[in-house]
Amino acid sequence: MADFDKESFKKDVINNVKNLFRKTIDEATQEQVFQAVSYAVKDHIIDRWIATQKAYEEKNAKTVYYLSMEFLMGRALGNNMINLTCYEQVKEALAELGFDLNVIEDQEPDAALGNGGLGRLAACFLDSLATLNYPAYGCGIRYRYGMFKQAIENGYQIEKPDNWLKNGNPFEVKRPEYEVEVKFGGYVATECREGKNYFVHKDYQAVRAIPYDLPIIGYGNNVVNTLRIWDAEPVQEFNLNSFDKGEYQNAVEQANLARNIVEVLYPNDNHYSGKELRLKQQYFFVSASVQRAILKFKENNADIHDLPNKVTFQLNDTHPTVTVAELMRILVDEENLEWDDAWDITCRTCAYTNHTIMAEALEKWPIDLFQKLLPRVYQIVDEINRRFVLKIEDMYPGNQDKVRSMAILYDGQVKMAHLAIAGSYSVNGVAKLHTEILKKRELRDFYEMRPEQFNNKTNGITQRRFLLHANPLLADWATKKVGDGWITDLPVLEGLKKYATDKKAQKEFMDIKYKNKVRLAEYIKEHNGIDVDPNSIFDVQVKRLHEYKRQQLNILHVMHLYNELKANPDMDFEPTTFIFGAKAAAGYKTAKLTIKLINSVADVINNDKSIKGKIKVVFIENYRVSNAEIIFAAADVSEQISTASREASGTGNMKFMLNGAVTLGTMDGANVEIVEEVGKENAFIFGLSAEEVMKYEKDGGYYPMDIYNSNPKVKKVLDQLVDGTYSNGDKELFRDLYDSLVMKDVYFTLKDFDSYADAQKRVNKAYKDKANWAKMVMLNTACAGKFSSDRTIEEYAQEIWKLEKVEVTL
């Protein structure tokens, strides 16, 4: 970074420690130095932030508002320094002050305002938008408590609150001047003025929405975009004396509403819970974000009809879908547009991304709940639905099936996906296979009605965080081989292909992998107290715990392998460390029991001297963005073993690939495209195809009992779930897992078992051929270019958002 002066940076840090903590630098704790360094870095951000926003305003550039209930940002300091291109300079400055930058970075809590894939994708998108010079806001909620911290006690998951704001957030800026009011409850009255009917919302409860802005720094281009997260404050602090009874009650309720609304992230992933507070959260941040966006638009534009030329609201799944109705409310009630006019604008301003085909994730709100909480918005949804149903009937006269499958209001429910599709000009899936399944099955009727609305945008990840920051050794190596162009143009890594068969390069690459495995082994020793051998295969499955992701398949196979080794201790087998990391939704029993099973299996196997440490099983506690960065860099094998058709895309698969791991996976989500890029000879693919799975499902499933009865290996591991092998003799502990696998096996775990075990064998054998293994993993890194979120964002920007790049000079 050109405007970085090491000596003045050191002075800034020393000064910040004094001002913030009344201490000299040698008295300060590492955490206090973290704060001081962050403020010193923020000094370098702020002028760029101001300049960027000025440049956008001058150009009156079209802006995308990425509306998301989740932004899984992880830590900011390291990433901010990377993107300002001052990481090495700060590292040196701190070393001279006697501090280790790694230790300083470790002081920062993760900003875990998200569950998993969907939230992390939003974070990667913000990084790419800023790096590609696109005007963008992320809009979300400033949860007081983010994703819970996971502790493992006696093998069980315990959830601990994540008080991430405890020591303040050095990078955020409160913007009280941009507060808006959001209204809940009450009723709608009609008033007639000058012959026109007006809808007036009465007797409501209001909260003040206060924005906090976080800087999103583009890589080396002076761009700083904004992630705006909303806090809630009560409209009036209630004062015991100044209210009559009714007013007092209302004041208390309003204050409680403000307190509750932003309190905590719902820790569900791919599962809808139907809680009223969740709908409050959705409307709260949507209404605040849309109101603010319209106010800003009106500062620079005279005609509201220009809105679609200047603004897109991108809806991250159905969670912010109420945007469609809220925008209509503002256009009709506040801008006084006619319905058709308003609807035309709305449908050209909103776009929707679908992230899942899991039926239990579909958001459907009971009409009475929705109507009571948002009476005016409900009236609007009702009218949208009335007109939409007329359109369906017009297209398919007399076909009630179509109405049933497409209406927004049906069976006493508000179907958020249907509202999102009806009110959007674009509907996209997140990988080719996923989009095809949406078009052919899940959303077939909508696709038939308006095929041009549907498109695919295969997900991506940011190489700035997941290679440059997470894996500095490999990043430096790649830069030495092909230059540093890959940092903003990932396909440049293709230049590494020619080294894949070069003996010297292979050794360099594998030495780096080894060092990263040592780093992870140290982390595991420190956090789990388990010794693992960096020379063993690191086989890794890290992701949310869900039956469809099939951690059960993985652990059942480990149990099987252990049986084999016990029976045949001299079996030809390359020692393997099976690494898991996963949080289970707090109320998801089967998922929590699977965590207990993994830990129980780990206990038995890790302590059995007879297998000479050939298998180790490790469950990494509290998997999150910050330790993910260490884990991906150290992996040899990437477990992507979802039931085909269920994982919309996956993005962990891409992070492993980029860091030189081979995929062991099903033909699901983006795995299909990974294989397309790297070649099937450089991946280990197994299992039913999506089509096969869907065919079984259409025909009512299959009989897992047949497999149990005919496959002795499968029978043995299943029996071990209920014979006390992994539960100190307790035959009931894992009974529910046994029952659901043997009776139903909804996720085809037994069906895919043999094929998975065979793929594992192929992996183990392939690892022995050191040269070929090196070639395979190097080709994975070299072929990862497609999976940059820069590519994804260019596609969104050009094909959906129609944005133009804005240059920023200081």
Ligand code: 26M
């Ligand atoms: C819904 C209702 C109430 C509470 C929580 C939810 C909810 C939260 C998160 C539902 C779904 C949520 O996330 C789904 C998700 O993460 N989907 C993943 O999206 C990734 C990015 O597109 C894909 O790569 C994954 O395949 C997909 O599972």
